[in-house]
Amino acid sequence: MRLAVLDRGHRPKAQVFLWLAGTLGRSQVDDVVKLALYRPELFGAPFIALVREVMRGPSPWTPGERELFGAFVSRLNGCRYCSAVHTEIANLRLDHGVTATQLDDWRNAGFEPRITATFELLEKVTLAPSEVGPDDIDRLRAHGIEDDAIVDALHVAFTFNVVNRIANALDFTWNTDADALVGARVLNRIGYRLPGFLLG
Numbered sequence: 001m002r003l004a005v006l007d008r009g010h011r012p013k014a015q016v017f018l019w020l021a022g023t024l025g026r027s028q029v030d031d032v033v034k035l036a037l038y039r040p041e042l043f044g045a046p047f048i049a050l051v052r053e054v055m056r057g058p059s060p061w062t063p064g065e066r067e068l069f070g071a072f073v074s075r076l077n078g079c080r081y082c083s084a085v086h087t088e089i090a091n092l093r094l095d096h097g098v099t100a101t102q103l104d105d106w107r108n109a110g111f112e113p114r115i116t117a118t119f120e121l122l123e124k125v126t127l128a129p130s131e132v133g134p135d136d137i138d139r140l141r142a143h144g145i146e147d148d149a150i151v152d153a154l155h156v157a158f159t160f161n162v163v164n165r166i167a168n169a170l171d172f173t174w175n176t177d178a179d180a181l182v183g184a185r186v187l188n189r190i191g192y193r194l195p196g197f198l199l200g
Contacts, residue, residue: 064093
C-alpha cells in the first residue's frame with residue numbers, strides 16, 4: 001500500500017533535495033531514496049551504509065556480479081521495482097547482458113558454474129531458508145568458491161530480502177520503464193551514496 005508520507009512527509013532539506021533531483025534529472029526519484037530520507041536516523045543512514053559496503057565494498061565478487069545477485073533475489077521475491085533497476089545496473093557493470101528471462105530460467109541461461117551454484121544457494125536461502133544446511137555450502141566450495149565469497153553473496157541476499165519486502169509492502173513502482181533505466185544509471189553513478197547532510 002502506497003503511503004503518502006513517503007512522498008510528502010520529508011524534512012525541509014530532504015524536500016528541497018528531492019525536488020531538485022527530480023527536476024534536474026527529469027524523472028522520478030528512487031522510492032528507496034525517499035524512504036531513506038523520511039527517517040534517516042532509523043532506516044536511512046544505517047541502511048545506506050550497509051548497502052554501500054555490501055554492494056561496493058571490497059569483495060571477491062565484482063560489483064556487477066553483486067548486482068546480478070541482487071537482481072536475482074529481487075526476481076525470486078517478485079519485486080519488479082528492484083529487479084528492473086538492478087538488472088540494468090548489472091548490464092552496465094558486466095561484460096555481457098542479462099535479462100529477466102535469463103534470471104527466471106537461470107539453470108538453462110548459460111551462466112558460468114560459480115554463478116549458477118551461488119544462485120542455487122540464494123534461491124534456497126530466499127524461498128526455503130529452513131532447508132539450508134552444510135551440504136549447500138559444500139556445493140559452493142566444490143565449485144572453488146571461497147568462504148568469504150559465500151558470506152558476501154549471503155550479505156547481498158540479506159540486503160535484498162529486506163528491501164524487496166519493504167518495496168512490495170509499500171507498493172514502490174516506477175512510473176515508466178524509462179524512469180527505471182534512469183534510476184539505474186543514477187544509482188550506478190553515485191554508487192549507493194547520499195549526501196551526508198541529508199542523513200544526519
